[in-house]
Amino acid sequence: xxxxxxxxxxxxxxxxxxxxxxxxxxxxxxxxxxxxxxxxxxxxxxxxxxxxxxxxxxxxxxxxxxxxxxxxxxxxxxxxxxxxxxxxxxxxxxxxxxxxxxxxxxxxxxxxxxxxxxxxxxxxxxxxxxxxxxxxxxxxxxxxxxxxxxxxxxxxxxxxxxxxxxxxxxxxxxxxxxxxxxx
Amino acid sequence: xxxxxxxxxxxxxxxxxxxxxxxxxxxxxxxxxxxxxxxxxxxxxxxxxxxxxxxxxxxxxxxxxxxxxxxxxxxxxxxxxxxxxxxxxxxxxxxxxxxxxxxxxxxxxxxxxxxxxxxxxxxxxxxxxxxxxxxxxxxxxxxxxxxxxxxxxxxxxxxxxxxxxxxxxxxxxxxxxxxxxxxxxxxxxxxxxxxxxxxxxxxxxxxxxxxxxxxxxxxxxxxxxxxxxxxxxxxxxxxxxxxxxxxxxxxxxxxxxxxxxxxxxxxxxxxxxxxxxxxxxxxxxxxxxxxxxxxxxxxxxxxxxxxxxxxxxxxxxxxxxxxxxxxxxxxxxxxxxxxxxxxxxxxxxxxxxxxxxxxxxxxxxxxxxxxxxxxxxxxxxxxxxxxxxxxxxxxxxxxxxxxxxxxxxxxxxxxxxxxxxxxxxxxxxxxxxxxxxxxxxxxxxxxxxxxxxxxxxxxxxxxxxxxxxxxxxxxxxxxxxxxxxxxxxxxxxxxxxxxxxxxxxxxxxxxxxxxxxxxxxxxxxxxxxxxxxxxxxxxxxxxxxxxxxxxxxxxxxxxxxxxxxxxxxxxxxxxxxxxxxxxxxxxxxxxxxxxxxxxxxxxxx
Numbered sequence: 111x112x113x114x115x116x117x118x119x120x121x122x123x124x125x126x127x128x129x130x131x132x133x134x135x136x137x138x139x140x141x142x143x144x145x146x147x148x149x150x151x152x153x154x155x156x157x158x159x160x161x162x163x164x165x166x167x168x169x170x171x172x173x174x175x176x177x178x179x180x181x182x183x184x185x186x187x188x189x190x191x192x193x194x195x196x197x198x199x200x201x202x203x204x205x206x207x208x209x210x211x212x213x214x215x216x217x218x219x220x221x222x223x224x225x226x227x228x229x230x231x232x233x234x235x236x237x238x239x240x241x242x243x244x245x246x247x248x249x250x251x252x253x254x255x256x257x258x259x260x261x262x263x264x265x266x267x268x269x270x271x272x273x274x275x276x277x278x279x280x281x282x283x284x285x286x287x288x289x290x291x292x293x
Numbered sequence: 294x295x296x297x298x299x300x301x302x303x304x305x306x307x308x309x310x311x312x313x314x315x316x317x318x319x320x321x322x323x324x325x326x327x328x329x330x331x332x333x334x335x336x337x338x339x340x341x342x343x344x345x346x347x348x349x350x351x352x353x354x355x356x357x358x359x360x361x362x363x364x365x366x367x368x369x370x371x372x373x374x375x376x377x378x379x380x381x382x383x384x385x386x387x388x389x390x391x392x393x394x395x396x397x398x399x400x401x402x403x404x405x406x407x408x409x410x411x412x413x414x415x416x417x418x419x420x421x422x423x424x425x426x427x428x429x430x431x432x433x434x435x436x437x438x439x440x441x442x443x444x445x446x447x448x449x450x451x452x453x454x455x456x457x458x459x460x461x462x463x464x465x466x467x468x469x470x471x472x473x474x475x476x477x478x479x480x481x482x483x484x485x486x487x488x489x490x491x492x493x494x495x496x497x498x499x500x501x502x503x504x505x506x507x508x509x510x511x512x513x514x515x516x517x518x519x520x521x522x523x524x525x526x527x528x529x530x531x532x533x534x535x536x537x538x539x540x541x542x543x544x545x546x547x548x549x550x551x552x553x554x555x556x557x558x559x560x561x562x563x564x565x566x567x568x569x570x571x572x573x574x575x576x577x578x579x580x581x582x583x584x585x586x587x588x589x590x591x592x593x594x595x596x597x598x599x600x601x602x603x604x605x606x607x608x609x610x611x612x613x614x615x616x617x618x619x620x621x622x623x624x625x626x627x628x629x630x631x632x633x634x635x636x637x638x639x640x641x642x643x644x645x646x647x648x649x650x651x652x653x654x655x656x657x658x659x660x661x662x663x664x665x666x667x668x669x670x671x672x673x674x675x676x677x678x679x680x681x682x683x684x685x686x687x688x689x690x691x692x693x694x695x696x697x698x699x700x701x702x703x704x705x706x707x708x709x710x711x712x713x714x715x716x717x718x719x720x721x722x723x724x725x726x727x728x729x730x731x732x733x734x735x736x737x738x739x740x741x742x743x744x745x746x747x748x749x750x751x752x753x754x755x756x757x758x759x760x761x762x763x764x765x766x767x768x769x770x771x772x773x774x775x776x777x778x779x780x781x782x783x784x785x786x787x788x789x790x791x792x793x794x795x796x797x798x799x800x801x802x803x804x805x806x807x808x809x810x811x812x813x814x815x816x817x818x819x820x821x822x823x824x825x826x827x828x829x830x831x832x833x834x835x836x837x838x839x840x841x842x843x844x845x846x847x848x849x850x851x852x853x854x855x856x857x858x859x860x861x862x863x864x865x866x867x868x869x870x871x872x873x874x875x876x877x878x879x880x881x882x883x884x885x886x887x888x889x890x891x892x893x894x895x896x897x898x
Contacts, residue, residue, distance in 0.1 A: 129496075132442070133430060144435050175625060182622035188439040188459055188497050 129189035151271035158285035214263025318343035320481040338385025340412025343477035364743035366396020371747030387425030402734025406465035415475040438466030446479035454493035463499025503636030512648035518589035519660035527556030528594020536639030552580035563722030578676035581875035607874035709765025712794035739768030823854035871897040
């Protein structure tokens with residue numbers, strides 16, 4: 111009776127606090143590839159210099175049972191301190207930054223600038239035949255921007271992947287200040 | 294890299310043992326001594342020479358020289374599983390480490406605590422494709438519980454303590470510490486040992502004590518069951534002997550039928566009336582039928598392995614399932630359960646026993662006796678019956694006789710992998726935990742012989758038997774030399790059918806009897822093989838030979854290699870064919886035509 115459950119795949123955004131030590135990213139990625147889980151996006155950077163911790167944001171997709179597995183498996187990794195499922199916890203913010211180069215001439219340049227303006231993109235570089243825009247937002251906003259630019263010239267894209275945090279005053283993964291290093 | 298002052302301070306160590314500055318190699322041994330390590334299984338090489346030198350000078354820990362690094366890990370596994378201690382391995386860089394990989398994977402799958410020290414090229418050469426360099430931490434990352442590369446001398450001592458702690462606590466497993474050669478020569482301040490020990494346990498803290506509410510809920514569920522079953526696994530053994538005691542108490546208290554996985558054999562005495570035998574692919578009919586028809590299942594320390602569940606969509610379809618496991622990721626991995634409890638099996642069982650005592654009156658005695666009646670009907674099928682007639686020795690008979698001659702003594706059994714392993718699980722009975730060492734998860738042919746060495750080292754004076762198949766035995770038979778060197782009185786009982794029997798069986802059942810490459814050709818004369826290693830060799834060719842040969846084997850003080858020539862085409866039954874459920878067992882050869890393996894089943898292993 112307990113076998114029947116939802117087998118639809120769902121998208122989850124996970125935040126993982128890890129020791130910033132060699133090989134830790136390989137452990138996380140190796141877990142996903144070795145067990146056949148999906149990674150849609152992964153970002154990592156140090157967030158706590160005092161305690162030498164990094165935060166990894168992963169967007170993954172799977173059935174609810176697989177998502178539970180992903181979290182439990184991540185939690186087993188020795189240098190992993192904390193795993194949070196932002197999607198399950200509720201309201202959270204996901205943002206991505208992208209650098210988009212568009213190479214074009216004439217009318218298309220004006221259109222590109224106009225669209226960039228609507229998307230609140232910054233122009234970081236321009237030549238007579240190209241722009242580099244910086245745009246931040248949800249993944250879908252960035253995808254929409256890229257699609258529009260694609261119709262306006264040759265496009266090159268560099269995206270950071272999703273970074274995420276919960277809304278509200280809950281501090282899930284506190285970092286320490288310099289004078290507050292005791293556990 | 295090497296400091297010029299090192300050899301001097303090293304040499305003077307003996308007369309000033311309070312000197313806090315020692316070499317890395319010396320520090321390794323001091324930490325192992327402090328951790329109570331008594332024996333190391335290993336093989337020297339260029340990148341671990343400083344540690345071998347320290348081993349020689351300190352002369353504090355026994356070293357067993359194997360003949361292949363894979364065997365070092367299996368021996369350490371046998372040692373660990375039969376003693377409950379951590380098995381320690383020491384191998385060199387490159388091929389030393391890569392040869393250890395199979396053993397490490399085996400230990401990971403079966404949750405065996407192993408600390409494996411590997412030599413590495415000096416730090417300045419890492420990444421240069423140096424001689425005997427391999428990316429050991431990269432290679433062993435997926436086959437260890439955790440691993441370390443020590444790149445700074447000051448990390449050596451803390452890493453060793455943490456590695457030992459990680460290997461032995463929570464769900465045990467293999468941990469690799471990769472030690473570049475310059476670190477082994479570097480100066481280490483042993484003054485930081487105490488803080489290192491404290492720090493070792495601070496980062497990895499597995500949940501041991503389960504949630505009390507969940508235990509109460511479990512107690513409610515099992516005491517209100519009409520058709521309960523207890524399904525125990527290797528987690529009970531890993532937890533320690535008390536866990537088996539608590540399980541026995543729970544069984545006695547409730548009168549519930551109990552089945553054990555391959556890894557759990559011995560938790561309940563084989564002749565206990567509540568014991569239904571092993572479950573799973575080659576488990577008993579009564580165990581599997583009870584699993585299928587139960588209404589409440591209590592899984593303690595087992596992981597719903599595919600060999601146990603058969604087709605998951607049809608696994609125990611009418612039951613509420615409780616799963617107690619120390620590893621959260623084992624819960625709801627293969628089988629969705631109704632109540633998952635994270636914690637140590639021993640602690641959980643003790644708490645559960647206390648809660649069940651309070652609810653003893655609630656146990657449905659009438660329903661339970663009806664359930665037992667049903668189970669007795671399944672038992673009456675006598676699924677393990679075999680036909681021993683004539684001169685040709687049936688493999689089941691050989692193992693059955695061996696058990697009958699051993700049952701009154703405290704013997705330790707290891708196996709290789711294949712038909713003989715399943716027959717050993719079926720026909721050899723175990724009355725205590727830690728007496729049965731087999732490669733369950735990985736299914737490593739060649740495990741049994743080196744594992745038996747480790748068991749013998751850890752349990753001197755005890756009878757240790759490797760129940761082997763001739764093909765598996767040959768995968769690590771170089772270890773006969775190790776056995777001879779240390780005069781380990783291991784008994785090697787080869788069930789010789791001249792086939793890779795389990796491969797042959799599957800080829801017969803699902804590949805139309807095309808026996809592709811599964812014949813054991815050019816076998817040695819095992820008696821002569823024993824002879825050339827200076828040990829006793831015996832052969833049993835016909836039924837009448839069997840008892841005297843077993844008697845002589847058991848009566849011999851030294852190592853014995855026994856070649857038991859058995860019926861060549863005997864298959865291992867009963868069997869749940871691939872892709873089938875527990876209630877679709879094949880009971881014997883006559884059943885196989887009636888229940889052909891499905892197409893979905895054929896793609897499963």
